[in-house]
Amino acid sequence: MNDRMLRAFVTCARTGSVTRTATELGYSAASISDQIRQLEVHTQKPLFRRTSGGMSLTEAGRRMVPVAHDILSRMDLLCRCEAKAGYGRRNRGNRSAPLHEVHHVRRSA
Template sequence: MLRAFVTCARTGSVTRTAIELGYSAASISDQIRQLEVHTRRTLFQRTPGGMSLTEAGRRMLPLAQDILLRMDFLSRCEEKH
């Protein structure tokens, strides 16, 4: 969910996020919706032109990026052992 959120924030598009991450657009939309339910915040404004972060989404973005960086670091550490 976090990777979908961060990627969609960067691309501004569910379709481009789906292509980049190798999921269907419906799956990406579901993941973002689940994250919004979990956080009880609307993270994106949805428009015909794409997705843009809400204020809550802008506040959450650096936290999500940090979590993903740490998760990626842990994955690399585990691969070495």
């Protein structure tokens, strides 16, 4: 699962259309369909009902929308924080610790 899959999912949930989602995100409709299909394989649940009138969420899809929004918001926040701290390509020698190391750091009380 990756952010591209989640962005395709939440955008399609909002627009109800693979074509509109593709236009909005700047990908082909086939790419959006593939991303959603891969997410459905990963979750092992159908997230959309596909009809000639567009895409509508299944119950599993409706439950997943707020979680996907939360994940994407946190990922966007993380990217903004790293950009402000200067952890971009220009400062390769000044990077933050890898996430697996940060996970093990204990906070002092």
